[in-house]
Amino acid sequence: MVVFASALTFFFVNLAPGGPASIMRFDVTAEQRDVLIRAMGLDRPVPQRYAEWLAAAVHGDLGTSLLTNEPVSARIADRLPNTLTLAGSALLISILLGIPIGLVQAVRRGSPIDHVLSLASAIGLAVPVFWLGIVLILVFAVSLHVLPSAGVTSVSSDTLWDRVTHLVLPAVALATTILPTVVRFTRSSTVEVLHEDYVRTAASKGLAPGVVIRRHALRNALIPVTSAVGALVPRLLGGTVVTEAVFGWPGMGRLALEAAQGRDYPLVTGLTVVIAAIAVGASIVVDLAYTWIDPRVRLQ
Amino acid sequence: MVSAVRRQLVSLRALGLVGALIVSACSSSGQPAASGTAATQGAPASGGTVTIPIGADPTLNPWSPNAFVESLFINRVIFEGVTKPGKDLAPAPDLAESWTTASDGLSWTFKLRTGVKWSDGQPFSADDVAFTFNDIVLKKDLGAQNAASYAALKQVTVVDPNTVRFDLSRKFAALPSFLAYNAGILPKHVLSANPLTTTSFNKGAPVSTGPFKVEKYTSGQSVSLVRNESYFGPKPYLDKVVFTVVPDPNTQIAQALSGDLSIMILDNKAAVDRVKSASGLVVASRPLVQYYWLALNQTDPRFTDVRVRQAFVEAIDRNAIIKSVELGYGSIANSPITPALAAFYDPSLASKYPYDPAKAKDLLAQAGWTAGTNGVLQKDGKPFQFTMDVGQRGVLEPVNALIQQDLKKVGVVADLNTMEWNAYIQKVVVRRDYTATVNWWTYPSDPDVFPYYHSSAAGKGFNIPGYQDPKLDDLLVQGQTASDLEQRKAVYKQLQTYTSDTLPYLFLWYPQEIDVLSSSLHGVPELGLRDAVQYIGEWWLAKP
Numbered sequence: 001m002v003v004f005a006s007a008l009t010f011f012f013v014n015l016a017p018g019g020p021a022s023i024m025r026f027d028v029t030a031e032q033r034d035v036l037i038r039a040m041g042l043d044r045p046v047p048q049r050y051a052e053w054l055a056a057a058v059h060g061d062l063g064t065s066l067l068t069n070e071p072v073s074a075r076i077a078d079r080l081p082n083t084l085t086l087a088g089s090a091l092l093i094s095i096l097l098g099i100p101i102g103l104v105q106a107v108r109r110g111s112p113i114d115h116v117l118s119l120a121s122a123i124g125l126a127v128p129v130f131w132l133g134i135v136l137i138l139v140f141a142v143s144l145h146v147l148p149s150a151g152v153t154s155v156s157s158d159t160l161w162d163r164v165t166h167l168v169l170p171a172v173a174l175a176t177t178i179l180p181t182v183v184r185f186t187r188s189s190t191v192e193v194l195h196e197d198y199v200r201t202a203a204s205k206g207l208a209p210g211v212v213i214r215r216h217a218l219r220n221a222l223i224p225v226t227s228a229v230g231a232l233v234p235r236l237l238g239g240t241v242v243t244e245a246v247f248g249w250p251g252m253g254r255l256a257l258e259a260a261q262g263r264d265y266p267l268v269t270g271l272t273v274v275i276a277a278i279a280v281g282a283s284i285v286v287d288l289a290y291t292w293i294d295p296r297v298r299l300q
Numbered sequence: 301m302v303s304a305v306r307r308q309l310v311s312l313r314a315l316g317l318v319g320a321l322i323v324s325a326c327s328s329s330g331q332p333a334a335s336g337t338a339a340t341q342g343a344p345a346s347g348g349t350v351t352i353p354i355g356a357d358p359t360l361n362p363w364s365p366n367a368f369v370e371s372l373f374i375n376r377v378i379f380e381g382v383t384k385p386g387k388d389l390a391p392a393p394d395l396a397e398s399w400t401t402a403s404d405g406l407s408w409t410f411k412l413r414t415g416v417k418w419s420d421g422q423p424f425s426a427d428d429v430a431f432t433f434n435d436i437v438l439k440k441d442l443g444a445q446n447a448a449s450y451a452a453l454k455q456v457t458v459v460d461p462n463t464v465r466f467d468l469s470r471k472f473a474a475l476p477s478f479l480a481y482n483a484g485i486l487p488k489h490v491l492s493a494n495p496l497t498t499t500s501f502n503k504g505a506p507v508s509t510g511p512f513k514v515e516k517y518t519s520g521q522s523v524s525l526v527r528n529e530s531y532f533g534p535k536p537y538l539d540k541v542v543f544t545v546v547p548d549p550n551t552q553i554a555q556a557l558s559g560d561l562s563i564m565i566l567d568n569k570a571a572v573d574r575v576k577s578a579s580g581l582v583v584a585s586r587p588l589v590q591y592y593w594l595a596l597n598q599t600d601p602r603f604t605d606v607r608v609r610q611a612f613v614e615a616i617d618r619n620a621i622i623k624s625v626e627l628g629y630g631s632i633a634n635s636p637i638t639p640a641l642a643a644f645y646d647p648s649l650a651s652k653y654p655y656d657p658a659k660a661k662d663l664l665a666q667a668g669w670t671a672g673t674n675g676v677l678q679k680d681g682k683p684f685q686f687t688m689d690v691g692q693r694g695v696l697e698p699v700n701a702l703i704q705q706d707l708k709k710v711g712v713v714a715d716l717n718t719m720e721w722n723a724y725i726q727k728v729v730v731r732r733d734y735t736a737t738v739n740w741w742t743y744p745s746d747p748d749v750f751p752y753y754h755s756s757a758a759g760k761g762f763n764i765p766g767y768q769d770p771k772l773d774d775l776l777v778q779g780q781t782a783s784d785l786e787q788r789k790a791v792y793k794q795l796q797t798y799t800s801d802t803l804p805y806l807f808l809w810y811p812q813e814i815d816v817l818s819s820s821l822h823g824v825p826e827l828g829l830r831d832a833v834q835y836i837g838e839w840w841l842a843k844p
Contacts, residue, residue, distance in 0.1 A: 016723070017719075017722075017723035017726055017727070018720070018722030018723040018725065018726045019722070019726060019730075021366070021368065021722065022365035022366050022443075023365070023730075024721075024722045024725040024726055024729075024730070025365075025368075025725065026725065026729055026739070026741075026762075027445075027446070027448075027762070028365070028445075028448075029448045029760070029761055029762075030730075030760045030761075031440070031448075032365070032443045032444075032447065032448065033443075033730065035440060035441055035442070035443040036365055036443040039441075039443065067366055068357075068359070068366065068499070068502070068503060069366075069497040069499055069502070070499050070503065075519075078519055078520075079519075079520065082520075130548075133551075134548075134550050134551070134554065137551060137554045138554055138557075141554060141555075141558045142554050142557045142558040145558065149551065149554055149555050149558055149560060150544075150546055150551050150555060151521055151522075151544065151546075152521060153521070155351075155521075155522050155524060155542050155544065245547045245548050246548045246550075246551055247551070248521075248544070248545060248546045248547060248548070248551060250518075250519065250520025250521050250545070251520075254520065254547060255520070257547075258356060258357075261720075261721070261722060262722070263722055
């Protein structure tokens with residue numbers, strides 16, 4: 001899977017019009033361009049370059065960035081923790097808020113509160129992150145002065161509290177890319193489960209409504225939600241590109257944008273490999289979560 | 301549930317706030333623009349930190365092919381050239397104290413400052429200058445940035461530890477100006493093995509000679525500078541200079557509004573009124589050595605007729621472009637020499653081609669273009685229709701749309717083909733596979749525009765339209781070989797008149813830069829920020 005993604009990326013990014021930013025400048029002469037193309041090894045055929053890249057990659061060497069001459073793995077390792085912190089926080093926010101909201105909507109289906117919350121998630125789904133990000137900055141950093149506008153730490157202080165305050169706005173902005181979907185999945189699957197015979201049986205046994213929902217409905221309703229959350233991880237990682245640019249967050253999303261704009265072929269490929277690995281990892285985690293939620297899936 | 305409702309309420313309130321911002325911006329647009337260094341300042345005070353935003357991680361090496369525009373600020377603060385742009389943009393002493401040219405004009409001798417030290421304490425000498433040029437710029441297989449500007453340079457000879465001589469293959473009167481333009485001298489003792497790709501230098505803490513040196517480079521976040529204790533000049537007032545990496549220009553504006561930045565370039569001029577209305581910020585317009593142009597590919601026979609080129613200039617409402625796209629921060633251009641080069645600029649040409657669609661139609665008719673179907677001009681049965689390639693950067697997209705409308709009014713159809721920047725460069729610049737395109741040139745503070753106009757650069761160098769004209773070539777060479785300032789002024793006055801007649805490029809406008817400064821920041825010269833940073837030793841912060 002990961003190898004396939006790397007091959008696809010390597011060939012597509014090399015086929016894209018343009019070239020590394022160092023040669024795609026107005027103020028570079030044809031002569032300089034030729035020199036730099038040779039220095040970067042881009043005068044050789046793409047399949048040959050991919051074969052060499054793959055041979056090195058299986059030994060953990062993802063190549064050298066064309067834009068900075070640093071090892072690709074070092075550039076990614078530098079940014080990966082920031083992206084995982086941001087995306088992890090956004091995921092946590094989405095789950096901790098999305099599941100209860102969806103549950104409330106399902107239980108109070110058709111009530112005014114259901115309609116208000118449905119409208120809210122429709123708006124949340126429609127608002128673009130870059131706009132929401134700027135609005136959040138204008139409100140909380142410019143007007144209220146309660147949270148910092150951008151960056152991962154202040155230049156002068158680097159405490160845990162400082163880092164948390166910097167994380168709040170980008171995490172909230174990024175969470176909106178998946179929160180409405182989590183809410184909708186929770187709502188629809190809970191609504192479905194509430195109509196199942198075993199829930200009706202449990203209710204008719206005289207169990208309290210809270211117990212019915214917690215013990216019988218929720219667990220079954222969460223199965224499709226779990227797979228939805230797994231499927232949302234790639235969207236979440238895609239959302240980091242815009243979020244990180246708006247909030248000046250030094251993560252992989254911004255690195256990917258710079259790499260793509262600058263046609264840094266090895267860096268784009270390296271990032272794709274890492275992101276593909278994360279997506280594959282997320283689906284493995286989802287599979288493991290199934291076994292916890294649904295005893296039927298457990299092996300013997 | 302409660303949180304979700306609150307979230308939506310916050311968004312609604314935020315919408316209200318944005319509305320309020322717009323209203324307050326409108327109500328304040330009548331305020332006069334304040335000048336950057338107002339009179340109310342008192343004596344310079346020592347101390348404090350200045351914060352400047354940049355769009356991406358910089359490469360701390362002025363000759364690296366990967367040192368893009370975001371690298372200019374820091375490189376111009378930490379590295380010093382043989383010369384630097386004076387406050388009048390004429391070359392001024394930097395590492396050199398004085399210079400003379402030989403009587404045959406084929407060499408320049410620079411007397412270097414004595415007692416200059418690198419930030420690691422090692423002495424600076426003529427060897428470093430020779431190393432920078434002989435072993436980096438002139439080494440063709442390194443592909444150093446800007447190397448093409450030194451085509452006339454044969455070598456740099458060390459005369460004695462404090463004297464260097466630039467030996468030339470032809471006269472090059474603009475050499476001291478070019479040496480002031482992104483031509484920082486690098487330390488031989490650090491970079492002799494690997495001048496352009498030493499990561500610990502380019503992305504770490506380089507050894508430099510300027511008033512500040514790098515304290516810490518944090519990738520994706522910031523580069524902080526502290527005073528260079530080995531600096532030869534007067535001690536700077538500021539304690540620290542921090543460049544923060546903020547890629548989104550709107551976030552930069554928000555940071556300026558929240559008081560996080562000391563000075564920035566306002567690229568999005570639409571926000572100028574909003575910034576002017578903010579307390580604690582000052583807005584200033586600055587001259588630039590830059591002009592926008594429309595290039596018509598001279599391999600297309602329709603555009604080799606000067607009447608067609610003149611007709612296009614008459615047809616394009618350049619004042620409307622300046623007003624709508626630059627919000628008035630610019631002036632009409634009719635030659636490549638910008639008003640910022642005050643000693644050379646000829647203001648009498650400013651009114652040469654007023655917006656006049658009727659005259660444009662006349663000129664096109666003289667060139668054989670007659671009315672065809674649907675109001676489109678035609679010649680030999682073919683309609684006057686072509687494609688303009690548009691790069692996605694800055695103001696280029698709206699400008700092209702305005703030009704398209706103006707040309708349509710005189711019966712010329714321009715189809716716009718918009719592309720991502722990198723792909724655009726490959727098509728237009730590398731392959732020269734284009735018919736018409738709008739862009740700009742920024743160049744060293746000297747009227748020597750040889751590289752952009754000489755016929756030797758047509759089709760491959762910086763002569764984008766591929767215009768070739770022996771008389772223009774002659775003027776360009778005369779400008780390079782003129783022996784004194786008065787003679788150069790006379791040549792470049794002729795060159796301005798001649799290019800405004802012949803229109804190798806269709807000149808559009810000279811932009812101005814809008815800088816946003818914290819009102820506590822003083823001592824910043826009235827130059828574009830990328831030049832003003834070369835005087836950062838004179839900047840100071842008023843005590844709160």
